[in-house]
Amino acid sequence: MLVAAFGLLATVFYFMGGALLMQRLRRAAGGEPPTEKGRPLLFATWGAAIVLHAVVLYHFMFGANGFGIGVFSVVSMTAWIIAVFLFVWSLRHPIHVLGIILLPFAGVTVALEMALAGGTPTAAVSDPGLRAHMLLAMIAFSLLTIAAIQAGLLALQNYSLHNHRPGGLIRALPPLSMMDSMLFHIIGWGFIFLTAALATGLFVLDDILAQQLVHKVVFAIIAWVVFAILLFGRFRFGWRGRKAVRWTLMGFAWLVVAYVGTKVVIDMMLGVG
Known part of the structure; x- marks a missing residue:
């Protein structure tokens, strides 16, 4: 109660x-x-x-x-x-x-x-290693969720400014350069935790096929590659604006499929605890 x-x-x-x-x-x-x-x-x-x-x-x-x-x-x-x-x-x-x-x-x-x-x-879940892996994965997903929403606001801000409609919500947002900087700051931390989650998974997941996690691992690796390319593009070529938004949302979409989609299928459809 x-x-x-x-x-x-x-x-x-x-x-x-x-x-x-x-x-x-x-x-x-x-x-x-x-x-x-x-x-x-x-x-x-x-x-x-x-x-x-x-x-x-x-x-x-x-x-x-x-x-x-x-x-x-x-x-x-x-x-x-x-x-x-x-x-x-x-x-x-x-x-x-x-x-x-x-x-x-x-x-x-x-x-x-x-x-x-x-x-x-x-x-x-009683194994400390598996708990650590799951916590790292959830932190990574949480940070990259924030990044995806930040990317959505950045896209809206870009659109409004390019169409000369900087009023309402756009006026309340921080400057475009600050929004862009915050986006990559969040992505950077999310990428670090995602890397740590994938690395620890190699040690705590004994048999990926038996545990029905192969799809989750593959989709998570695809998301990791997308974010790695995005961060490389940022630091090597100065990616920002629409390109940064597209890559952020694409990486987040793969992460949603890996973390949420796989969990729903296994727990609710297949009935595996």
Whole structure:
């Protein structure tokens, strides 16, 4: 019962955080200068949601009466990691605009986990190496999810500026050069964690075919190659703008197929825990 209350509060606080961010965005879009007013309430609400969400995650994934690591728990954990990274970065960088989308999404994942995670218990993960691999993979996916949304905003910003419509949302965003720099900063960290996840997978996955993970590994390697080419193109040829957006979204699409698509097929369609 207590966990249910925590889950409800986490969902409410996430949506409150998204609403507060939207309010700040509307003010910025209206031409109002940045202000510290409302910032303490925003981060207090956001921080409370993160803490409560962590309690819910621990209960469902690692608690005595938990249900192991299933689809809804993985999605919820990913949303939590995203919320944590955004929270930390937003303390110093103007990246919190992404929270307008991602905080309500995190709230939805908490609600779904509370409602559906207990339907089909899955095997608990006890091996420390496998846990480390899974954590690295989820961090990589979380960071590259942020990068994909950042790329979407960058594409919108590029389009609006080239069509001489720099109003509304575009006025509230950081300068184009800063948006571009933040995109590659996020991709760089995501690529590091993705590399670490793939490397640790070589040691903890004894038989990929028997574990029905071959498709996941192949798709993840394709995503890694796409992001490697993108980062090389950035540092060697100065890729930015539309080309950077296309490669970012293409790499993220392969990652979604690898992490989410494969997990859904194995857990929900094939019934493998």
